[in-house]
Amino acid sequence: MRQIPKRWLLTAGFVILLLVGSLVLWRQREQRKVHPLTPIFPSSLLNQPFPVPATDLVDLNGDKLKDSEMRTGKVVLVLLSEGCGPCIEEGKFLGSLGETRSDVRFYGIMPFGKDHTSLKSAVSRFPFKLYFDEGGSVVQALHLDKLPIKLYLQDGVLKKGWGGASFDSARQTDFKHWLESV
Numbered sequence: 001m002r003q004i005p006k007r008w009l010l011t012a013g014f015v016i017l018l019l020v021g022s023l024v025l026w027r028q029r030e031q032r033k034v035h036p037l038t039p040i041f042p043s044s045l046l047n048q049p050f051p052v053p054a055t056d057l058v059d060l061n062g063d064k065l066k067d068s069e070m071r072t073g074k075v076v077l078v079l080l081s082e083g084c085g086p087c088i089e090e091g092k093f094l095g096s097l098g099e100t101r102s103d104v105r106f107y108g109i110m111p112f113g114k115d116h117t118s119l120k121s122a123v124s125r126f127p128f129k130l131y132f133d134e135g136g137s138v139v140q141a142l143h144l145d146k147l148p149i150k151l152y153l154q155d156g157v158l159k160k161g162w163g164g165a166s167f168d169s170a171r172q173t174d175f176k177h178w179l180e181s182v
Helices: 006-033 067-071 085-098 115-122 137-142 169-181
Strands: 074-079 104-110 129-133 149-154 157-163
Touching: 067 074, 067 104, 074 085, 074 137, 085 104, 085 169, 104 115, 115 129, 129 137
Parallel strands: 074 104, 104 129
Antiparallel strands: 074 149, 149 157
16 A cells, blocks of 8 residues: 655645635635624514514523513614624624613523523623523514624614624724614
């Protein structure tokens, strides 16, 4: 049996590393392209009563988020995942905003993963109260399929929604100005 020369093995290993590295960089660049203020709902869905009749949003202690918490006042729901890089960056950005507006409540919703396991690992990464969507009610009712997503509710009415993360300062400034206007 003939042995493969070391040079070929090293070359093959280098090519594989190059391809994997390129794929990772491409994926990160593609994720950053999504504009955070891109509306994710047609205008016909906005200004309608929030279409989730009942939610099963549970925190780390097993306590459910009261339905009235989402249907009174100004609420920003942030759908995210603990292993999602853009979600973590979005959490940092939104956490700083949550401290400036006491009249707007920020809740993190994790629609995917293993309920308590996902919440335990995510608690230290996100600066607002986190809930797990046990029944998938929010995601299913709104047909959401990407993260992070921000939803703005006012007195139980879905007013605005955005898909993607706010990576650059211009997008962050746009969102800050919008938040100041509500």
